[in-house]
Amino acid sequence: MNGATALIETLADCGVELCMANPGTSEMHLVQALDSVPRIRSVLALFEGVATGAADGYGRMTGKPAATLLHLGPGMANGIANLHNARRANAPIINLIGNHPNFHVGYDAPLTSDIDTLARNFSTWIKSSSTEKTLAQDGADAYTATLRQSVGTVGQISTLILGADAAWGDSLGKVQPNPLPLRSKIHDQTVENVANTILSGGKTAMLLEHHACDQAAMEFASKIASKTGCTLFNGTFPGRAEGGPGRVAVNRLPYFPEQILAALKSFDNVILVGGQIPASFFAYRGVPGQLIPEGCKVSRLTYREDDAIDALERLTARLDASSSEIVRFQKEDIPKPTGELHNVSIIQSIAATLPEDVIVTTDSGGGNAAYGMCQKAARNTWLSLTGGAIGQGGPCAIGAALACPDRQVLALLGDGGAAYTNQSFWTQAREGLNVTTVIFANNKYNILNVEYGRIGVKEMGDTAASLFDISNPIIDWVAMAASMGVPGGRADTCEELCALLEKSYATPGPFLIQASGELQR
Numbered sequence: 001m002n003g004a005t006a007l008i009e010t011l012a013d014c015g016v017e018l019c020m021a022n023p024g025t026s027e028m029h030l031v032q033a034l035d036s037v038p039r040i041r042s043v044l045a046l047f048e049g050v051a052t053g054a055a056d057g058y059g060r061m062t063g064k065p066a067a068t069l070l071h072l073g074p075g076m077a078n079g080i081a082n083l084h085n086a087r088r089a090n091a092p093i094i095n096l097i098g099n100h101p102n103f104h105v106g107y108d109a110p111l112t113s114d115i116d117t118l119a120r121n122f123s124t125w126i127k128s129s130s131t132e133k134t135l136a137q138d139g140a141d142a143y144t145a146t147l148r149q150s151v152g153t154v155g156q157i158s159t160l161i162l163g164a165d166a167a168w169g170d171s172l173g174k175v176q177p178n179p180l181p182l183r184s185k186i187h188d189q190t191v192e193n194v195a196n197t198i199l200s201g202g203k204t205a206m207l208l209e210h211h212a213c214d215q216a217a218m219e220f221a222s223k224i225a226s227k228t229g230c231t232l233f234n235g236t237f238p239g240r241a242e243g244g245p246g247r248v249a250v251n252r253l254p255y256f257p258e259q260i261l262a263a264l265k266s267f268d269n270v271i272l273v274g275g276q277i278p279a280s281f282f283a284y285r286g287v288p289g290q291l292i293p294e295g296c297k298v299s300r301l302t303y304r305e306d307d308a309i310d311a312l313e314r315l316t317a318r319l320d321a322s323s324s325e326i327v328r329f330q331k332e333d334i335p336k337p338t339g340e341l342h343n344v345s346i347i348q349s350i351a352a353t354l355p356e357d358v359i360v361t362t363d364s365g366g367g368n369a370a371y372g373m374c375q376k377a378a379r380n381t382w383l384s385l386t387g388g389a390i391g392q393g394g395p396c397a398i399g400a401a402l403a404c405p406d407r408q409v410l411a412l413l414g415d416g417g418a419a420y421t422n423q424s425f426w427t428q429a430r431e432g433l434n435v436t437t438v439i440f441a442n443n444k445y446n447i448l449n450v451e452y453g454r455i456g457v458k459e460m461g462d463t464a465a466s467l468f469d470i471s472n473p474i475i476d477w478v479a480m481a482a483s484m485g486v487p488g489g490r491a492d493t494c495e496e497l498c499a500l501l502e503k504s505y506a507t508p509g510p511f512l513i514q515a516s517g518e519l520q521r
Helices: 003-014 025-036 048-062 072-078 080-089 115-119 135-147 164-168 188-199 215-228 257-264 308-318 343-352 365-369 393-403 415-420 424-431 446-454 462-468 477-483 494-506
Strands: 018-022 041-044 066-070 093-099 125-127 157-163 204-208 231-234 241-243 269-273 297-302 358-362 380-383 409-414 435-440 488-491 511-515
Touching: 003 025, 003 135, 003 164, 018 025, 018 048, 018 393, 025 066, 025 093, 025 164, 041 393, 041 424, 048 066, 048 072, 048 080, 048 093, 048 380, 048 393, 048 424, 066 072, 072 080, 072 093, 072 115, 080 093, 080 157, 093 115, 093 135, 093 164, 115 157, 125 135, 135 157, 157 164, 188 215, 188 269, 188 297, 188 308, 204 215, 215 231, 215 308, 269 308, 297 308, 343 365, 343 435, 343 494, 358 365, 358 393, 365 409, 365 435, 380 393, 393 409, 393 415, 393 424, 393 435, 409 415, 415 435, 435 494, 446 462, 477 488, 477 511, 488 494, 494 511
Parallel strands: 018 041, 018 066, 066 093, 093 157, 125 157, 204 231, 204 269, 269 297, 358 380, 358 409, 409 435, 435 511, 488 511
Antiparallel strands: 241 380
């Protein structure tokens, strides 16, 4: 058995079931190993950013890592944007990066690069010195590292950089998986301190993020809110949130900094559960970067790596709230809109036709704005754009569909972001995935128009306008998707959009809808 086969056999024994791949010459022995270990499903992506984004979606939905197979430093570099998003989402991923054999590195061949330096931007665990004798154990250690909760925003991504000589050399064979790591539990005194803060008077907000977004955690938090009158918030872009009728009702913080400050203005206390003090996505002159109103006290129940479910259960008991009410989203009848398409009518069309238990991935302002109305329509799992690097939604939908083949996936994408990773359509078609993609086709980077106005510009010049405009030439999304094997249609009215959405859900396999028109309202 060579090193590559020992590695892949070990990863399969650990529980890896999917490898998103875009291999090259230095990974041929790994391809051969995947060919001999059918327990791991290997899926080709035409662009590495699709492979890494799909691994992200898979990890968010299953809680365990998929592997990616990428070609040296340049191949990995093509996937870094979505690895950045995955790091912010705490998604577990194992990157297998091929490299030259040790004896070849010194020749400075064309694809030689400092892979370690690139990988440090998104990896919680890196190894680049594997040999054929250590490679299997390195794989087991990489798997364990993806399930270990790391401090701060380090994430849960392992990167194993293996030279071809480690892959083709004779191995000692596969190794046993390591014991699985557990989340840390907070001290009793921390529970007591937070309870005293809540009971001391004043208005309290509780910000639930990461592990605290689990439904079990939010049920305890909802009991606390019912008992004490505190208000619950999720962050603006949670990596995964379960919503819809019957699920715990929680507010979500808005996007712009002045909106967050306004939402928190009336509170005397903010308690952090799993996250950090809210920070604005971007810095603005005269606006604070950390978004806590002056005079508001910040306390912490758990850090990102702690067991938020256990902590909130203990806090619930301390506050004698175990029998208190859980406030849940209520179902409402959302009528299908009629007439012209704009942002509001598109969102209503999506909510009015939303299938039960749908997984939604977003990559646009319009898609994220649909969250509120959709919570009244049907049960859903929402995968947000965690790191702000657009081009996530389509690949993330692939991973979600591979993880949950019995569920409908809906990708809500802006045309700008979708153009970054349009190769997603090809993989969706090849694998027959039940992904409906809605493109908000306004032919511009609309958020940049908004941001340009926020710096005080009254009139936009020709150069600035051209840098935000993608209408010359206009992209025909239906034709593009069809060329990659995905059927679809264009909607110019609400009636057409609702009909296409319902058709897509009733038709197995992928489907694309281009929602066109004036999308400014």
